[in-house]
Structures are given as structure tokens and as C-alpha cells.
Amino acid sequence: MNVKLKFILVYLSLYASSYTIQAQNIQYDPLLDPAVEIPDAPVRNGNGEYIWYPGQLSAHLQQKRLKESEKRCVNVGYPGKFYAPVYHTSFCKEVNLPAETLMEWTSTGKVKVSVNEKEAGNSDKSSLTLPKGKSTLLFKVETDNNLPAIKVSFNGEVSTDHWKASMDGIEWNIAETSPVFGTTGRMPLDDPETEVTIHPISILPIRNATVENQKIKIQKNGYILVDFFHIEVGKVAFTAKGEGKLTAFVGESPEEALNENTKLFEQYPIESYSLTEGEQQIILPERAVRYLKxxxxxxxEISDVKFKAKIWPVDFLMSFECNDERMNNIWNASVASLHTSTHGFYLDGIKRDYLPWSMDAVLSTFAGDYLFGDEQVSRNSLSVAMLPLNPQKTDLGIPDYPLHALIGFNHYYQRYGDFNTILSYRDRIEQLLKLYETLQDERGFISANVGVSWGFVPGWATRRGPDKKGTPTYAQIMLYYNYKIGTDFSEKWGDRKSAKHYRMKAEALKKSIIKHFWNEEQGLFINGYTKDGKLDTVISHHAQYWAILADIFPKERYDHLFEVLPTIPYYHDYVSYEKGYEFLAYSKAGKVREMWDFLFTVFGDWLAQGHTRFPENFSYKKPKDEQLVFYKRPYGLSLCHGANGVPGVVAVLNGIAGFSQSPTKSNHYIIRPELMDLKWANIEFPVKEGKIKLKLSKEGKNLIEIPDGCKVDFIDKNKAKKTFTRKGSYSI
Structure with a gap:
């Protein structure tokens, strides 16, 4: 790197740091930033309109995102196979009408309608009159290259309840719908995003250029650098007047935007524009952008530079504020990181691939369900984590990734109390569990010797192992956790035989895990076996936090574990996107201060460097340029990664608020607040019955407000418990 460029980057770093220091409680999310122009959003009616087969919206939308990714992103690749989109679906419903009723429908394809098994309409007809009394309705929808979906109304009132859907006309399922997709005049696959206008926070003349009162003059071979503060996906627009050729470069960091070596780009280069003396309106192609050169x-001359970013519509259901601005900023950046990554799924890096990945997507629901409560985005993310129908071992790319799906569905049920969604995915859940049974060896373990392409991926922080081609302990614990969830789900949907079977599988696997992988002398779980079958006695963090989450780590050893964790080599040096899961374990173990100390050290350092979203990986002890390297590519690191928005949310919700749920009674909540050195903290968050609101004080009284229909235990620092069962506000 030449001396001048180094000087520029030092200047930019100082500028960004000064902006961060001067700003109090920075609004990192564009929808909360008063400097961002936001159009009036259409009013959402709160109910769905179109219906489709469960998981098929996710399958079709994944293909749409893949095409968008391939158009923009240079390095795109997917291991394994996914749930395939289909182009034909049948929908049926039984009605009992009090009078003659007009039925109307709109569909995404060709339609055949039958009433009481008699054909009554086709694509040339979109309404008919139903007689009084009982009728059995059947719609068959065929599409060329679209999601088969239909909107049906009776006397002008849209109907989405009690519809069943089938892909073969034999097996029927509960139809899926959403108040976000396919409403307010849109079709289901039309993205409901809002276009906002983001203005630059700085325009710097770097070479042979001047900037005065937003009037930009660039002389021969000169250039400027624009900072929009927010990393988002969208199109940059500006007015240009002059002659010659103008070229734009974009990036998530100034280093990336200032780089001109197209071989190093993570997004395809933007073609140059020929100027013709008169004013020209230039709109760049869609890119993930923070910086523009x-x-x-x-x-x-350049003027009116603005960034038209597409933002997923959300309701901010959870809020947090306290007297420590460091915490406020980590919280706000966490929310923004997750929101920026929300585009129908909780996506992987928006710059590098713009795709949903199983682990990232499922983990993101643990925060997104409390921040935004978009159930369909969560269902899309959970569905993509599962394998195709009737999965085979050859469908696996990363053998542990589908294990996240059931863990996510279990969380979904706890958060929303919606068991119909679990039932609608029952066939795929059962098939997934049966597949893993076929992969177990005589010890009950799964290994990477099943023809998979990548091997196990617990996250990228694997300098201490385990061997991705071996038999890692953490994956066996995840499988045990899946069998526990399979037991619970089977009991709830009335299959006692399967519940007994999975209970026995779980118990046997737990015994085998402890026998082979628990090191009594160290009081910790070892890594597992290598691909050569040798015992890997190295200690890393992955098995420990999964053991806490799955309830097999001895509680009496918690203190010892959290004394050892910080001493593990690379533990702070190389931090990856699995941290949200690990922080759930921190919270469960009551290690709130340790969790926040980690956030201050690693996540806080990232913000102090002027970043505004959290990345896929942190290596904060490395030189600045090396922190951007990933996959051995200089700008390969995703600087906005939704999964790393999760730790900050967990640290507030499950840490400071001390929120947890009863594992047996889904409307029973526990609040065990931990203020540490805070003087006060105000926290609101949703539960399925409404909202819980907390005003916590170090010195004065605590206030809690709870909704109707739930039971809340408030346990203070002295372990004194007060229980509330009625809606209202209480002083403690």
C-alpha cells in the first residue's frame, strides 16, 4: 500500500472515530435515523391474503435470491441440496355457508376449480356463486415459473383460515400465509421493501478534487470518497456534468472502495460512464454499499449524491436503553446488523453472497423474533435449513447444518406458541430425524465420512478444532438436542410411539457422549475424534456451549468452565458468527458480566474503529488491513452479518433482563435481571401474549408491566421471587 493511501485511510479512521465519539446513542438503523428520508409506508392489515404450501415460499424465494446473488456477487457457491420449488399445488376447504355466497379468486397461475368434486371454473373465470349449505372446494394451481398461490374471498372478505394444501393431491397439509408477503396489492414473491434515501455523512476530495457545500469538482484523474454511514443494498444516484469517462467503485470499507484491482472485487465491477458535457443523471446498478469512490x-462536476437503499419493513418490537452509551451503541448496531441482513430471510453477508445459510439464518431468528416478530421471515429461514423431501445422505453438504432446523423450530414454538406451524412441517421434521438415524454408527455418532463436500462447520473459530472431517463432540450434542425436541414434538402431535423411540435415542446418545468425550479431570468436553479415528483431547468452546444449551453440562462445573474459557488460545483473537449460541449459554449459566466484558472487548472495538454493522468474523488483534481478509481474499470478510447481531440482543434480553421461559409451560416467564454496574436500564420485549416492559434501577424500585394470559416470576439479586399472573404494572 502506498504512503498516500495509508495517509488517506488513517484520516478516514480518525474521522470515523471522531464521529462515533461525538455521537451519543447513535442510530445505526436507517429506519430510526432522522437524517434518512423515509416514505410513508403502506398500512399493513395484519392478516395474510394469499395461501401456499408450507415451505414453498421459502423455496421459490431462495431461488430468486440466488439469481440476484449471481447477478451481483463474484464468489457464489452452495454446498448440499435444498427443498425444491414446485409449480403445482392443490388447495381445499370445506365451507358451510348461511346463504348463497359470491366466491372470487386471484392466483399466480392457471386455476381449475371444483365444487363438491364437480369442475366449476378455470383460468378464464375468477368467480362463481356458491349455494347455501355445505360445499367442498378444490383449487388446482399450475404455474410456469412461480410460486403456486391463491387468494380466495367470500362476499369480498379474504379467507385464509382452515385451508389445506397438497403437492400431490394425496397428502394434505395446513396452508401457509403471511401478512407481509402477497398483501397490499403485491403478489407473494414481490418484495415488500421500502426504498429510503440515505445522504452522505462525508464527501472527501482524495485526489485533484474539491468539495464545497456539497458542490463537487473533480479535475483530470481525480477522485472523491463518499461515506453513507449505513451499509445497505440499493442504488447510488448522482448528477454529473463534464466530459470524459467517469468510474464508480463501491465497498463496505474505504480500503475496498479505493481498491481498483478488479480481480479483488467481491461484487462485479461497475462499467464506466461516458460524459457528454450536459447534465446527466447517473444511477449505478444495485450493490451493497457504504463507501463510494x-x-x-x-x-x-458532481452533485446530488444519494443512496436509494431497499429496506425490509419491520416493526421494532423490542427496545433497550441504559446509562452506558457503550451498551446502547452495541445494542443499536446489533439491531441494524440484523435488519440490514433481513430480505425475506435472515441472510448471510449482503455484499459477498446475499444468500440464506442454515446456521446463520436459524441463529438469527433467536434475536429477530424478538426484535421484529416477522414470523414468515423466520419460517423461510427455518425451512431453508432443512433438506429436500425424503432426504438422502448425498443431500448433505455440511452435515451439522440441518440440525439447526429443529432447534430453530423449538425456539419458534416457544416464542409464538404456534404449534400449527410445527405440524405443517411435520413431514420434513420426521424425515430429517430418520435420516440422521441412518447416519449414526454403533456408538450413536455421526461423522463426516458420508460423502459430504465441506464437513462440519460449528462456525469459523476453529483454530483449536474440532476436525471438520472427523467426529466432533458438539455435533453429537446437537443430535442429542434434536432427539429431545423430536420427543417433545411427537408427544404434542400425539405420536407416543415415536416419542418413546426418540427419548430412548436421546438417552443412549447422551450416555455415549459422556463416556467418550467428557474429561472428568479437566471438567470439560474434548473436541471428539479426528478423521483418522484418533481421540482429539483438545478443548475448544463449541462442545461446551452446546452442552449447556442441551442441559448435559454439569451445573456445578459452570464456574470452572467460565474460568477456563478466556484462557483458551484464540478465544478472543478469532471470533465467529456462532457467538449468539454461545451467549445464550452464557446467559443460561448466569455469566452476564463476562458476556458484556467480551462484547466491550471485541464488538466495542469494532465500533470504535468506525464500523456501523457487525461482521462475520472478528480478528481485532490483527493489523487493520488483515481484519478484512477472509477466504484468503483481501475484502472477503462480510462487514455486515446478521448472525453477529444476535450476541448483543441476547446480552440484553437474556442477560440484563434475565429473560427465560419455562420448558414445560410456554406462558410462564422468568425475569432475573442483572444490572452489573448500570444505574438503570429500560427494556421492552414481546412475548406471544403481548409485551413485557421493565424499568430497572440499581438504587430505586424496579417497575414491571406484563400482559394478560401469562405468569411472570421476577427474581431479584437476592433471589427473592415475586410472581405476577394478572395484566398490570407493578413496583418491586
Whole structure:
């Protein structure tokens, strides 16, 4: 790197740091930033309109995101196979009408309608009159290249309840719907995003250029650098006047935007624009952007630079504020990181691939369900984590990734209390569990010797192992956790035989895990076996936090574990996107202060460097340029990764608020607040019955407000418990 570029980057770093220091309680999310222009959003009616087969919206939307990714992103690849989109679905419903009723429908494809097994309409007809009394309705929808979906109304009132859907006309399932997809005049696959206008927070003349009162002049071979503060996906627009050729470069960091070596780009280069002396409105193609470099080989003027970003519509259901601005900023950046990554799924890096990945997507629901409560985004993310129908071992790319799905569905049920969703995915859940049974060896373990392409991926923080091609302990614990969830789900849907079977599988696997992998002398779980079958006695963090989450780590050893964790080599040096899961374990173990100390050290350092979203990986002890390297590519690191928005949310919800749920009674909540050194903290968060609101004080009284229909235990620092069962506000 030349001396001048180093000087520029040092200046930018100081500028960003000064902005961060001066700003109090920075609004990192564009929808909360008063400097961002936000159009009036259409009013959502709160109910769905179209219906489709469960998981098929996810399957079709995944293909749409893949095409968008391939158009923009240079390095795109997916291991394993996914739930395939289909183009034909049948929908049926039995009605009992009090009078003659007009039925109307709109569909995404060709329609055949039958009433009481008699064909009554086709694509040329979109309404018919139903007689009084009972009728059995059947719609068959065929599409060329679209999600088969239909909207049906009776006397002008849309009907989404009690519809069943089938892909073969034999097996029927509960139809899926959403108040976000396919409403307010849109079709189900039309993205409901809001376009906001983000203005630059700085425009710096870097070479042979001047900037005065937003008037930009670029001389021959000069260039400027624009900072929009927010990393988002969208199109940059500006007015240019002059001659010659103008070229734009974009990036998530100034280093990336200033780089001109197209071989190093993570997004395809933007073609140059020829200027013709008169004013031209230039709109760049869609890119993930924070920084923009504009270069001109001849003199030109630039004005009205703005970033038209597409933002997923959300309701901010959870809020947090306290007297420590460091915590407030980590919280706000966490929310923004997750929101920026929300586009129909909780996506992987928006710059690098813009795709849903199983582990990232499922983990993101643990925060997104409390922040935004978009159930369909969560269902899409959970569905993509599962394998195709009737999965085979050859469908696996990363053998542990589908194990996240059931863990996510279990969380979904706890959060929303919606067992119909669990039932609608029952066939795929049962098939997934049966597949893993076929992969177990005589010890009950799964290994990477099943023809998979990648091997196990617990996250990227694997400098201490385990061997991705071996038999890692953490994956066996995840499988045990899946069998426990399979037991519970089977009991709830009335299959006692399967419940007994999975209970026995879980108990046997737990015994085998402890026998092979628990090191009594160290009081910790070892890594597992290598691909050569040798015992890997190294200690890493993955098995420990999964053991806490699955309730097999001895509680009396918690203190010892959290004394050892910080001493594990690379533990702070190389931090990856699995941290949200690990922080759930921190919270469960009551290690709130340790969790926040980690956040201050690693996540706080990232913000102090001027970043505004959290990345896929942290290596904060490395030199600045090396922190951006990933996959051996200089700008390969995703600087906005939704999964790393989760730790900050967990640290507030499950840490400071001390929120947890009874494992047996889904409307029973526990609040065990931990203020540490805080003077006060105000926290609101949703539960399925409404909202819980907390005003916590170090010195004065605590206030709690709870909704109707739930039971809340408030346990203070002295372990004194007060129980509330009626809606209201209480002083403690």
C-alpha cells in the first residue's frame, strides 16, 4: 500500500472515530435515523391474503435470491441440496355457508376449480356463486415459473383460515400465509421493501478534487470518497456534468472502495460512464454499499449524491436503553446488523453472497423474533435449513447444518406458541430425524465420512478444532438436542410411539457422549475424534456451549468452565458468527458480566474503529488491513452479518433482563435481571401474549408491566421471587 493511501485511510479512521465519539446513542438503523428520508409506508392489515404450501415460499424465494446473488456477487457457491420449488399445488376447504355466497379468486397461475368434486371454473373465470349449505372446494394451481398461490374471498372478505394444501393431491397439509408477503396489492414473491434515501455523512476530495457545500469538482484523474454511514443494498444516484469517462467503485470499507484491482472485487465491477458535457443523471446498478469512490479521467462536476437503499419493513418490537452509551451503541448496531441482513430471510453477508445459510439464518431468528416478530421471515429461514423431501445422505453438504432446523423450530414454538406451524412441517421434521438415524454408527455418532463436500462447520473459530472431517463432540450434542425436541414434538402431535423411540435415542446418545468425550479431570468436553479415528483431547468452546444449551453440562462445573474459557488460545483473537449460541449459554449459566466484558472487548472495538454493522468474523488483534481478509481474499470478510447481531440482543434480553421461559409451560416467564454496574436500564420485549416492559434501577424500585394470559416470576439479586399472573404494572 502506498504512503498516500495509508495517509488517506488513517484520516478516514480518525474521522470515523471522531464521529462515533461525538455521537451519543447513535442510530445505526436507517429506519430510526432522522437524517434518512423515509416514505410513508403502506398500512399493513395484519392478516395474510394469499395461501401456499408450507415451505414453498421459502423455496421459490431462495431461488430468486440466488439469481440476484449471481447477478451481483463474484464468489457464489452452495454446498448440499435444498427443498425444491414446485409449480403445482392443490388447495381445499370445506365451507358451510348461511346463504348463497359470491366466491372470487386471484392466483399466480392457471386455476381449475371444483365444487363438491364437480369442475366449476378455470383460468378464464375468477368467480362463481356458491349455494347455501355445505360445499367442498378444490383449487388446482399450475404455474410456469412461480410460486403456486391463491387468494380466495367470500362476499369480498379474504379467507385464509382452515385451508389445506397438497403437492400431490394425496397428502394434505395446513396452508401457509403471511401478512407481509402477497398483501397490499403485491403478489407473494414481490418484495415488500421500502426504498429510503440515505445522504452522505462525508464527501472527501482524495485526489485533484474539491468539495464545497456539497458542490463537487473533480479535475483530470481525480477522485472523491463518499461515506453513507449505513451499509445497505440499493442504488447510488448522482448528477454529473463534464466530459470524459467517469468510474464508480463501491465497498463496505474505504480500503475496498479505493481498491481498483478488479480481480479483488467481491461484487462485479461497475462499467464506466461516458460524459457528454450536459447534465446527466447517473444511477449505478444495485450493490451493497457504504463507501463510494467516484473517479473521472477529465474535469467534471458532481452533485446530488444519494443512496436509494431497499429496506425490509419491520416493526421494532423490542427496545433497550441504559446509562452506558457503550451498551446502547452495541445494542443499536446489533439491531441494524440484523435488519440490514433481513430480505425475506435472515441472510448471510449482503455484499459477498446475499444468500440464506442454515446456521446463520436459524441463529438469527433467536434475536429477530424478538426484535421484529416477522414470523414468515423466520419460517423461510427455518425451512431453508432443512433438506429436500425424503432426504438422502448425498443431500448433505455440511452435515451439522440441518440440525439447526429443529432447534430453530423449538425456539419458534416457544416464542409464538404456534404449534400449527410445527405440524405443517411435520413431514420434513420426521424425515430429517430418520435420516440422521441412518447416519449414526454403533456408538450413536455421526461423522463426516458420508460423502459430504465441506464437513462440519460449528462456525469459523476453529483454530483449536474440532476436525471438520472427523467426529466432533458438539455435533453429537446437537443430535442429542434434536432427539429431545423430536420427543417433545411427537408427544404434542400425539405420536407416543415415536416419542418413546426418540427419548430412548436421546438417552443412549447422551450416555455415549459422556463416556467418550467428557474429561472428568479437566471438567470439560474434548473436541471428539479426528478423521483418522484418533481421540482429539483438545478443548475448544463449541462442545461446551452446546452442552449447556442441551442441559448435559454439569451445573456445578459452570464456574470452572467460565474460568477456563478466556484462557483458551484464540478465544478472543478469532471470533465467529456462532457467538449468539454461545451467549445464550452464557446467559443460561448466569455469566452476564463476562458476556458484556467480551462484547466491550471485541464488538466495542469494532465500533470504535468506525464500523456501523457487525461482521462475520472478528480478528481485532490483527493489523487493520488483515481484519478484512477472509477466504484468503483481501475484502472477503462480510462487514455486515446478521448472525453477529444476535450476541448483543441476547446480552440484553437474556442477560440484563434475565429473560427465560419455562420448558414445560410456554406462558410462564422468568425475569432475573442483572444490572452489573448500570444505574438503570429500560427494556421492552414481546412475548406471544403481548409485551413485557421493565424499568430497572440499581438504587430505586424496579417497575414491571406484563400482559394478560401469562405468569411472570421476577427474581431479584437476592433471589427473592415475586410472581405476577394478572395484566398490570407493578413496583418491586
Amino acid at each position: 467516484i473517479f473521472s479521467d477529465k474535469e467534471c
